[in-house]
Amino acid sequence: MTELVAPVPVVSPTRAKTSLMRRLVRNPVGLTALFFLALVALVAVFGPLLAPADPNAASLQTILLAPGEQGYVLGADSAGRDVLSRLLSATQISIGAALVAVVVALALGVTGGLLAGYYGKWFDSVSSWLTGLIMALPGIVVLLAARAVLGPSVWLSMAIFGVLMSPAFFRLVYASVTAVRNELYVDAARVSGLRDGRIIARHILSVVRAPVIIQAAMITGIAIAIQSGLEFLGLGDLSVPTWGGMLSDGFTKIYNAPVLMLWPSLAIGLTCISLTLLANALRDALERSSSTRKRRRAGKVNGAPAERAAVVGHADDVRAAKGEVLLSVRDLHVGYDQPDGSLTQVVHGIDLDIRKGEVHGLIGESGSGKTQTAFSVLGLLPSGGRVTKGTIDFGGLQLADAGENVYRKVRGKRIAYVPQEPMSNLDGAFTIGSQLVEPMRVVLGLSKQAATERALALLARVGLPDPKKTFASYPHEISGGQAQRVLIAGAVSCDPELLIADEPTTALDVTVQAEVLDLLRDLQAEFGMAMLLVTHNFGVVADLCDRVSVMQSGLIVESGPVRSIFNHAEHPYTQSLLDAILEDGEPRGALAPRKEVSA
Amino acid sequence: MSESLLDIRDLEVTYPIKGFGKQPFRALKGVSLDIKPGETVGLVGESGSGKTTLGRAVLGLAPVTGGSIRYREQEIGHLHRRQRRALSSEIQVVFQDPYSSLNPSLTIEQILSEPLTARGVDGKAARARVRELLGQVNLPADTADRLPREFSGGQRQRIAIARALALDPKLIVCDEPVSALDLSTQARVLDLFIEIQERTGVAYLFISHDLAVVRHISHRVAVMYHGEIVEYGDGDQVTARPEHPYTQRLFMAAPVPDPDRQEQRRADRRRLMDEQAAADEQAGAGLGAA
Secondary structure, three states: OOOOOOOOOOOOOOOHHHHHHHHHHHOHHHHHHHHHHHHHHHHHHHHHHHOOOOOOOOOOOOOOOOOOHHHOOOOEOOOOOEHHHHHHHHHHHHHHHHHHHHHHHHHHHHHHHHHHHHHOHHHHHHHHHHHHHHHHOOHHHHHHHHHHHHOOOHHHHHHHHHHHHHHHHHHHHHHHHHHHHOOHHHHHHHHOOOOHHHHHHHHHHHHHHHHHHHHHHHHHHHHHHHHHHHHHOOOOOOOOOOHHHHHHHHHHOOOOOOHHHHHHHHHHHHHHHHHHHHHHHHHHHHHOOOOOOOOOOOOOEEOOOOOOOOOEEOOOOOOOOOOOEEEEEEEEEEEEEOOOOOEEEEEEEEEEEEEOOOEEEEEOOOOOOHHHHHHHHHOOOOOOEEEEEEEEEEOOEEOOOOOHHHHHOOEOOOEEEEOOOOHHHOOOOOOHHHHHHHHHHHHHOOOHHHHHHHHHHHHHHOOOOOHHHHHHOOHHHOOHHHHHHHHHHHHHOOOOOEEEEEOOOOOOOHHHHHHHHHHHHHHHHHHOOEEEEEEOOHHHHHHHOOEEEEEEOOEEEEEEEHHHHHHOOOOHHHHHHHHHOOOOOOOOOOOOOOOOOOO | OOOOOEEEEEEEEEEOOOOOOOOOEEEEEEEEEEEOOOOEEEEEOOOOOOHHHHHHHHOOOOOEEEEEEEEOOEEOOOOOHHHHHHHHHOEEEEOOOOOOOOOOOOOHHHHHHHHHHHOOOOHHHHHHHHHHHHHHOOOOHHHHHOOHHHOOHHHHHHHHHHHHHOOOOOEEEEEOOOOOOOHHHHHHHHHHHHHHHHHHOOEEEEEEOOHHHHHHHOOEEEEEEOOEEEEEEEHHHHHHOOOOHHHHHHHHHOOOOOHHHHHHHHHHHHHHHHHHHHHHHHHHHHHHHO
């Protein structure tokens, strides 16, 4: 029975690297920032060559010349030096010094973060302690002290600033590495016999690369700002032209020639802004945060089948409940709006009837649309999802296009819900008791005391050994099975007519699953409620359900009483699912003696 | 019968718990198990039973604090990283989660050739081997240039199997390899495991919470409960006529996919639970009297 032809995926191969650059360029802000920074980089490299005059050549004749006079394009400063030449030369020094800071910070922070995050142990403790110390140091004070001791070198002060900024990289890399170190693919690489260096280079650096680049852009901006600040205060080396130094010079002549301040201010401001904007654009490109959701009615519909095949229906048997129909779904279509305005359909028109007091199983594999169907009845489709066609009739109420005010009368009062992941459906910040009592007070209008009494009674009813203790516990203090019992208690607290359970036992151990199934069966009989049970497990269906609908790719392909489906499945898909069940399979038996395959 | 490939004796694994004065957590409390060449030993247990820890200890990913793990007469419980790397062509792994076990930013070829190039196989030979491996797990050859996110869970698990096979190992630790898969995919992947075993003679330590899956693939089955093996024997016997009370409970708890037989199973389970509760009470009373 090895039918092993894997379907070839339709997605065309795309490479992450190329598309990142393309996404960045498509963002107008990113493109502008990138363009400006490229310009600055060019000036930094070729600036001194382009400069029309020596940036340090002073002259008494040209003091404070206005822009354009005597061939001085941007004028001359308080010592008669050519402003354009100074600006061009200063770019090289200011950018170069900022890069020194970033490279030092990168070298220390990234290496330290990688080693501490990957190997841990003593290096982790020591380096965490060191970063804490560096972060606690007042940066400006350290830089001033260094200047006093080491002299006014812009390169040295920026190198020290790099050390001061290294914790920013360290913490970032450390956090990413500790997160990725426990990924299974890193374990797999270790089992594959890769050296640590190779694992770090291949699997870990690729994860930290993007955030490090973003952080580097930010830090460069900060380094330029700090460096200019120091120069502006007159703490820089006066013999080299820098942006901060020019700003300082212009500031002293602000009443005579205010335009002198304009050029360095523009250079500093625009460069810093561009770096920040570039970092933001990079982050957006990496997170692919496209938030354009315009609903276009005439949008294209993806994923809809050409036509609906007929549903294989089975006649009711004696055991099938013959009650009044409580929930009637007709021709239900569910779709998701895509950012480009089209619609991806996931449920392509299904009919479903649930009678009073009946347990209806909705079975299918992942992606078959069974959970989407359940959520559309609850009106809880994730954002972008909506019922595009069809009706949902619940005891005379129309739910398909109902607003919140209609649902408010139904959800938690007449329809209850039990989720798949019990733990993520309880809020860790509140006690179990308060999470049970609050909805009862709001929805059922009970007093606090009455709600508490009812909650305790329900906790006892769902089989929790010590209801008072559970009532006062926080979610992390109870097990998954107990959490599911708590959620079931909450669901039946309103005596619902319909309980929708989405894979209620999938996250639980087998022995706990058996107990929870027993509980659901007992409660269903006791409250006489109808149940829509979404599951992929035929055992669970056999245990609880009266009727079953089998879903495949957004359609119900077969529906009928549970015995009829198990014993006389007619649709090929249902038959293939039943064939895939291993429960009744033969055991493999003992190992047959065999010849050694290889020596 | 041939001698053991892997021989685990009284294995203990203890995880230190962070925080002063906290008791360390004993995940394995003296576990013994052996695997013969070409054999599948199934390891069944519920969450927290220590079955995954046992697999990780064999792979050198868990701290062994007592007992021994012998692979072909060689002690492998406390190997150095370098010695451990040498074992990579002998013992391999397929993990549960096919989504996090493949690096999302590498192509399938890069993923599969990784263990090969680490052993010094040159690029051309590695590429040829990757094609061969993809053929072995029934994936088309153009799979090589794609990224993991383009594949479904079942296909990813085939890729993970191909990676495990790359170095021709003698033992593969399979940690819940089909639990995240759909029913029909699960059956096909299990058949692939069996087919590969029959062709290459590789042995499996097959970890799962699902008794039916383990019965389908295992020659022998061990049942774990609270860090200990409570029952160990032929797959046939352990999964159909269990003797230990816990295995009996586990067996009875799994619902049968047939409404009428499940009704019977439910009644049997209730009876078993009552019997065991009564037996526990008697034992407790006996202890109290003594």
